[in-house]
Amino acid sequence: MTLFGRLFRRPVDADLAGAKAGDRAAIERFYDTNVDGLYAFVFYRVGRDAALAEDVVQETFAKALARTTDYDPTRGSHGSWLAVLSRNVIRDHLRAHQRSDDLQATWERIDATLAQTFAAMAERPLPGEVLERAETRDLVHMAIANLPEQYRNALTRKYVDGESLETLAGELGISIDATKSLLARARRAFRDTFAALSVHFSAEVA
Amino acid sequence: MTNSNKDVLEQNVSDLIESGGEAPKIAGVARTRIREGLVAKFAVATAEPARVKSRRPLFAIGLGFAATAAIALVATRFVHHTGEVAPLNATVQKLADGTTYIAEAGTEVTVLGPRKVRISGTALLDVAPGKGTFVVETQHGRIEVLGTRFVVEGLADKTSAAVVRGEVKLASSDGEVVLHAGEQAVAEPGRPPVRGPAPRLSHLVSWAQQARHAEEHDIASHHGTLFARDPGVRSHPPWGMEYPLPIAKLGLDITVEDQVARVALDQTFHNDAPQDLEGMYRFAIPPDAALQRLAMYVDGKLTESAVVERMRARRIYEELVYRRVDPALLEWAGVGRLSLRVYPLKAAEAVRRLHDHGAAAGRRPDGRADGHRGAAQGLRQLRSAVDESYDHDRAQRRRRGRHISPREREARRFVRAARPRHAASRDRGDGQ
Numbered sequence: 001m002t003l004f005g006r007l008f009r010r011p012v013d014a015d016l017a018g019a020k021a022g023d024r025a026a027i028e029r030f031y032d033t034n035v036d037g038l039y040a041f042v043f044y045r046v047g048r049d050a051a052l053a054e055d056v057v058q059e060t061f062a063k064a065l066a067r068t069t070d071y072d073p074t075r076g077s078h079g080s081w082l083a084v085l086s087r088n089v090i091r092d093h094l095r096a097h098q099r100s101d102d103l104q105a106t107w108e109r110i111d112a113t114l115a116q117t118f119a120a121m122a123e124r125p126l127p128g129e130v131l132e133r134a135e136t137r138d139l140v141h142m143a144i145a146n147l148p149e150q151y152r153n154a155l156t157r158k159y160v161d162g163e164s165l166e167t168l169a170g171e172l173g174i175s176i177d178a179t180k181s182l183l184a185r186a187r188r189a190f191r192d193t194f195a196a197l198s199v200h201f202s203a204e205v206a
Numbered sequence: 207m208t209n210s211n212k213d214v215l216e217q218n219v220s221d222l223i224e225s226g227g228e229a230p231k232i233a234g235v236a237r238t239r240i241r242e243g244l245v246a247k248f249a250v251a252t253a254e255p256a257r258v259k260s261r262r263p264l265f266a267i268g269l270g271f272a273a274t275a276a277i278a279l280v281a282t283r284f285v286h287h288t289g290e291v292a293p294l295n296a297t298v299q300k301l302a303d304g305t306t307y308i309a310e311a312g313t314e315v316t317v318l319g320p321r322k323v324r325i326s327g328t329a330l331l332d333v334a335p336g337k338g339t340f341v342v343e344t345q346h347g348r349i350e351v352l353g354t355r356f357v358v359e360g361l362a363d364k365t366s367a368a369v370v371r372g373e374v375k376l377a378s379s380d381g382e383v384v385l386h387a388g389e390q391a392v393a394e395p396g397r398p399p400v401r402g403p404a405p406r407l408s409h410l411v412s413w414a415q416q417a418r419h420a421e422e423h424d425i426a427s428h429h430g431t432l433f434a435r436d437p438g439v440r441s442h443p444p445w446g447m448e449y450p451l452p453i454a455k456l457g458l459d460i461t462v463e464d465q466v467a468r469v470a471l472d473q474t475f476h477n478d479a480p481q482d483l484e485g486m487y488r489f490a491i492p493p494d495a496a497l498q499r500l501a502m503y504v505d506g507k508l509t510e511s512a513v514v515e516r517m518r519a520r521r522i523y524e525e526l527v528y529r530r531v532d533p534a535l536l537e538w539a540g541v542g543r544l545s546l547r548v549y550p551l552k553a554a555e556a557v558r559r560l561h562d563h564g565a566a567a568g569r570r571p572d573g574r575a576d577g578h579r580g581a582a583q584g585l586r587q588l589r590s591a592v593d594e595s596y597d598h599d600r601a602q603r604r605r606r607g608r609h610i611s612p613r614e615r616e617a618r619r620f621v622r623a624a625r626p627r628h629a630a631s632r633d634r635g636d637g638q
Contacts, residue, residue, distance in 0.1 A: 024249040031241050039232040054232060058240045065248045121218045122211050131225040140226030159223040187219045194222075 016078065020068040030078070031061060037079045037152060038086060040145030044138045045090050056093055060086040077148050121191070143193040151186035158183055246389075305340065307331040318343065325360045347378045347393040364394040434483040434551055451475040451485075451551070477551045487546040 015033070018026025039057050046052040063085050064071075071081050130136055144152055154172070157163045163171075169179040232240075300306045302320055309315050313327025322341045323331075333340040333351050340351040344360025349367050351374055358374075359366040367376045368390035375384045376391045381398030383391050393399040434451050454476045477483055 019248065022249050024245050027245055027249055028241060031244055035237060036231055040229040043230045054236045054240065057232065058243065061240065061244055062247065065244060122215045125214060126218050126221055131221055137226050140222050141229040144223070144226065144229055155223055159220060187216060190223065191215065191219050
């Protein structure tokens with residue numbers, strides 16, 4: 001992003017305020033900014049059912065736009081607010097489809113993998129078979145989906161797209177040192193989110 | 207935590223993220239569909255009145271959009287639509303720049319310039335693309351074509367516009383709104399234009415359908431012919447056992463809903479022969495189209511069909527033909543091809559109408575729907591409906607459980623056979 005772009009960058013809350021007023025452009029920005037993260041969050045929680053995930057995403061956005069005043073910026077980003085809203089939607093859909101039992105087994109598998117993975121994270125390198133497990137990948141996606149947009153964006157470009165620090169710094173319009181710092185914060189956020197998900201799923205399974 | 211542990215943790219986090227690969231992403235069409243749905247629901251429902259910019263140089267702004275101007279401007283009445291049908295003698299008029307229009311009875315169209323007209327009443331226009339902004343003036347409003355097709359009505363007390371495809375800008379002295387596909391707006395004196403959804407666009411332009419069909423007669427040439435044959439399989443030189451029936455009437459209607467373009471094609475054929483015939487109607491569907499439904503209108507009542515195994519369907523069909531009950535049999539005839547058999551096509555004056563519902567591919571270069579051909583003839587009105595759904599979003603079709611790839615379709619060799627629910631005796635008695 002150029003300096004000019006950063007100077008005139010629109011505050012994210014402005015989009016929600018505009019959406020509340022019925023501004024089409026604001027609604028579209030709010031949606032475009034958050035849809036990927038919400039979809040990734042929902043996708044695994046509905047048993048990888050893409051069509052069901054789309055329904056949940058649509059319903060969640062509709063719910064959010066209908067009650068924009070409920071959003072409290074002190075409690076988290078738009079993404080985390082949408083994720084919270086999506087939980088009830090997911091629950092309703094799963095109940096309607098009578099799929100709670102199927103998914104329960106999935107959660108248990110994920111929970112076990114997560115516990116195993118996370119327990120070893122600070123002590124020794126993760127074994128290759130853990131990294132290659134589909135459940136691990138699912139958890140990584142879920143954790144990334146729950147990150148703030150700038151962290152998600154930075155991590156994806158660096159580790160998924162394989163962009164160099166220089167390229168990333170140029171695209172973000174910041175120095176290389178600032179990019180390193182951003183990535184470090186993003187990794188910490190990822191680690192914390194990963195841990196939080198572990199606790200969350202443990203509670204859910206229990 | 208030691209530095210060593212920190213390094214291990216950082217490395218593990220990096221490895222995890224790298225191993226995760228690309229996160230699942232919502233399909234592009236679904237993304238668009240949801241966005242449009244949200245905009246339609248919330249932008250319209252809570253939109254504040256359009257900004258008042260009475261002194262804004264609208265024409266200069268319009269020029270900025272001129273480069274996007276494309277084709278087809280449709281103008282018609284859509285508010286308080288009374289269902290009038292354009293007179294059969296309505297013809298397509300052409301302006302100097304290539305723009306064409308069809309005016310409803312009593313409508314005045316005044317040419318003010320090479321790309322500027324004044325409309326008092328209702329008209330349907332096709333604007334030639336790429337020649338600058340096309341402006342339609344009404345008594346209380348002004349419409350600038352920002353791209354492709356829209357609908358407009360200019361009355362003494364208000365101006366209305368609805369967009370079929372692309373964008374237009376409706377402006378009055380009290381404000382302006384930009385309308386996108388599927389939206390409509392009304393501008394009245396003293397009030398800013400009010401924008402909202404236009405869920406019945408096809409109905410709004412239906413009054414001009416006949417005139418448009420007269421102009422687009424080449425559509426008929428794309429939809430083939432109903433072949434007929436005697437149940438006794440006698441020869442009809444030079445055609446052999448099957449020969450084409452003359453088409454008496456053609457109607458086409460297209461609606462777009464939720465990313466699905468649906469085409470309804472009505473064709474009426476006449477049987478000149480002195481005996482009942484069996485109709486053989488073969489047609490092609492677009493590569494990505496999916497056949498959705500076959501149903502028949504029998505005495506005004508819709509009768510649904512059923513999907514059964516091919517040979518069983520043929521046996522049912524032959525049995526019903528033998529019993530003189532009205533059956534229809536739709537068979538998969540290869541990739542992209544379908545064959546419909548209907549019986550009977552009654553002799554002489556009888557008329558039997560087939561109604562196809564299809565889905566516009568939306569990929570044809572001319573923007574028209576690819577569709578089906580219909581046929582038939584009977585002593586009473588009989589309508590058969592074939593719904594073919596073309597969905598741009600394959601995932602959406604999978605969700606609905608109706609998506610079948612051509613390979614799968616061929617493998618399944620599905621057959622849809624009509625399953626009339628009416629009593630055989632009643633039909634026989636209907637033969638008159």
